[in-house]
Amino acid sequence: MPLKWVLHWQPNAGTTVNSQIINEVTQCVESFNGVKEGRWKATITFYKPMIREQALAGDFPRDFLGIALPEQPNKYYLIIRLQRIVLEADSSIQMIMEKLQSYKSRVSLNFEGFQYQLGDFQLRVGKVLPTHSENLRGIVMEVEYLPISSMEKARQVMEDFMDIWQQALSKRSLPGHFMHMEPNFAEYGLADQYTSQHTAVQYATVMAQLIATVQAVQARN
Incomplete structure (x- = not known):
């Protein structure tokens, strides 16, 4: 399947995310002649064990993430970050x-927004919102390069695209930038050929970054 990078918006120190940034990013995509293809939505749920007997506590993962991806509606991805485990299950597992x-x-976050086609690239720009809330928690962007599924072969193309993208976005003088933090996929037993499990692991990494950003803001306040 095509390779993708999942990026998150890193606000400048002392600033927070807001819907105006989303609007500016969307306008920037459209200025690249991006063709809007419709809406998309991914969901991450944070699970905790319900342990009735404390003696069994060690038998259960302390917590894990469940991820629903739009490109795999019949699948559900489970990630135990401490043990670096990613599993693909049928969506009925929920x-x-x-x-x-x-x-x-415990917590569910929706990643939702619009999808655009830019030549060989597909971009998704979305808000991060808690379920049943309009309280903006972050901004994400997926960059998918459709012709290639090898991460190493696509790396230079992706980096070149991101350089052009960041330059265009910088002209809008927004208080932050998109960050790509590539997980160590090998730790999860994932190879160079891209799969939806790679996407799930990237979303888990993004969620950890979003939580860290929120905690940093709260600490300053």
């Missing part, structure tokens, strides 16, 4: 977990 009541959803 109902099974609910019935078993072994894990409880």
Whole structure:
């Protein structure tokens, strides 16, 4: 499948994300003659175990992430970050977990916005919102290079595209920038050929960064 990078908006110190930044980023994509193709949505859920007997606590992962991706509607991705494990399951696993009541959803975040086509690239720009809330938590961008699925072969093309993109965005003098933090996929047992599991791991990394950013802002306040 095509390779993609998942980036998050890193606000400048002392600033926060707001909907005006999303509007500016969207306008920047459209200034590249990006063709709007419709909406997209991914969801990350943070699960905690419901342990009835403390003696069993060591048998359960302390927490894990569940990720629903728009390109794989029949799949659900589970990530245990401490052990560097990523699993692909049938989407029905969510109902099974609910019935078993072994894990409880603590927090869910929606990543949603618009999708654009720019030649061989597909861009998705989206807000990060808690479920049932309009309280903006962050901004994400997916950059997908459609012709290639090898991460190493596509790296130079992706870096060149991002250089052009960052230059265009910098002209708008926004209080921050998009960051790409590539996880160590090998730690998760993932190879060079790109898969949806790579995307899930990237979203887990982005979520960790978003939480760290929110905590840093709260600490300053």
